[in-house]
Amino acid sequence: NAGVTQTPKFQVLKTGQSMTLQCAQDMNHEYMSWYRQDPGMGLRLIHYSVGAGITDQGEVPNGYNVSRSTTEDFPLRLLSAAPSQTSVYFCASSFGQGRTEAFFGQGTRLTVV
Amino acid sequence: AQSVAQPEDQVNVAEGNPLTVKCTYSVSGNPYLFWYVQYPNRGLQFLLKYITGDNLVKGSYGFEAEFNKSQTSFHLKKPSALVSDSALYFCAVRSQDNYGQNFVFGPGTRLSVLP
Numbered sequence: 001n002a003g004v005t006q007t008p009k010f011q012v013l014k015t016g017q018s019m020t021l022q023c024a025q026d027m028n029h030e031y032m033s034w035y036r037q038d039p040g041m042g043l044r045l046i047h048y049s050v051g052a053g054i055t056d057q058g059e060v061p062n063g064y065n066v067s068r069s070t071t072e073d074f075p076l077r078l079l080s081a082a083p084s085q086t087s088v089y090f091c092a093s094s095f096g097q098g099r100t101e102a103f104f105g106q107g108t109r110l111t112v113v
Numbered sequence: 114a115q116s117v118a119q120p121e122d123q124v125n126v127a128e129g130n131p132l133t134v135k136c137t138y139s140v141s142g143n144p145y146l147f148w149y150v151q152y153p154n155r156g157l158q159f160l161l162k163y164i165t166g167d168n169l170v171k172g173s174y175g176f177e178a179e180f181n182k183s184q185t186s187f188h189l190k191k192p193s194a195l196v197s198d199s200a201l202y203f204c205a206v207r208s209q210d211n212y213g214q215n216f217v218f219g220p221g222t223r224l225s226v227l228p
Contacts, residue, residue, distance in 0.1 A: 004156070033215070040122070042203060042218040043157075058215065090156055098207060099145050099164045102216065104156035 002026050006091050006105035013081040013112045021076040021108050023091030031094045032074040033102070036060065036087040043090065049074055050097070081112045115140045117204050117219035125225045126194045134189040134222045136204030145207040146187040147216070148178055150200045157203060163187060174198070194226045 007022045025032065033048035045058030049068040063085060065077040074093075078085060088109050092102040116139045126132045138144055145164055149157040161172025168180045178189045187204060204219040 035218075040220055042117075042220040043216075044218075045215055048215060092157075098209060099162070101147060101159040101162055102157075103159070104149075106156045107154075 004091055004093055004103050004105040006089075006108050008108060009106065011108060011110050013078070013110065015081060015083060015112060017081050019078050019081065021078075021089055021091075021110075023074045023076065023105060024072050025074075025091075025093040025103070026072065027093060027095070027103065028071060029093035029095050029103075030071070031097055031100075031102075032068065033058070033092050034064070034066065034074070034076045035090045035092065036085075037090060037107075038087050046076065046089075078110075083112045086110060086112045115206055115208055115217040117206050117217055119202075119204055119219040119222045121222050122220075123223045123225065125227060128196055128226050128228050129193050132191050132194040132198070132224065132226070134202050134204075134224060136187045136189065136219060137185050138187060138204070138206045139185065140206050140208045140217075142208050142210040145209060146178075146180060147205040147207070148172065148176070148187075148189050149203045149205065151203065151221075152200050160189070160202075194224075196226045196228050199224055199226045 004025045030051045034046040035043040044060050047066040049055045088107050091105040094100045094102040118137045147162045148160040151157050163170050163180045171177045201221050205216045
């Protein structure tokens with residue numbers, strides 16, 4: 001049981017490049033989400049999904065795109081990387097909403113130069 | 114709007130002493146409250162949660178937290194700190210309204226347990 005798997009673990013991009021951060025979970029969780037972690041700011045929600053085919057914006061969605069074609073996968077796309085997107089990105093999943101805790105991946109450390 | 118405050122950026126405690134990491138929250142309706150821990154270069158790990166019922170919640174690794182509705186607080190505690198407890202701790206809230214979809218996290222508190 002791998003839980004939540006994120007790839008890659010580290011990435012350096014040049015300004016303007018695009019890339020996709022991968023996230024997969026094997027727990028048959030309905031709810032998946034992407035956060036970015038910046039010093040002193042906690043985790044901020046980028047996008048989330050309550051099930052396959054359903055996505056919605058979080059607190060800081062600009063510059064990011066998501067899709068959810070399967071229950072297992074929830075990739076995050078950076079359309080045109082900017083230095084402000086330098087951050088640590090975490091994917092999380094939970095069985096449902098409300099009272100259920102989330103399981104987190106190990107994170108992707110992204111640097112945009 | 115939901116929000117979480119962790120008033121201390123850093124908490125230092127000697128090994129063997131009790132520790133407290135503070136959290137206050139603001140949410141419409143009743144809250145679901147969570148504590149997570151993050152070790153260096155790792156994702157967040159779930160410690161414990163308050164859903165309803167007993168205000169004292171026990172969790173992993175000897176941690177517990179006390180829910181206080183009147184003070185809108187959910188402080189994390191441990192009777193005897195270990196050096197291995199040194200990590201970054203996050204408090205999070207979900208509202209029971211609107212199906213409680215999204216977590217709101219506090220900024221985190223770095224706990225250092227000194228030998």
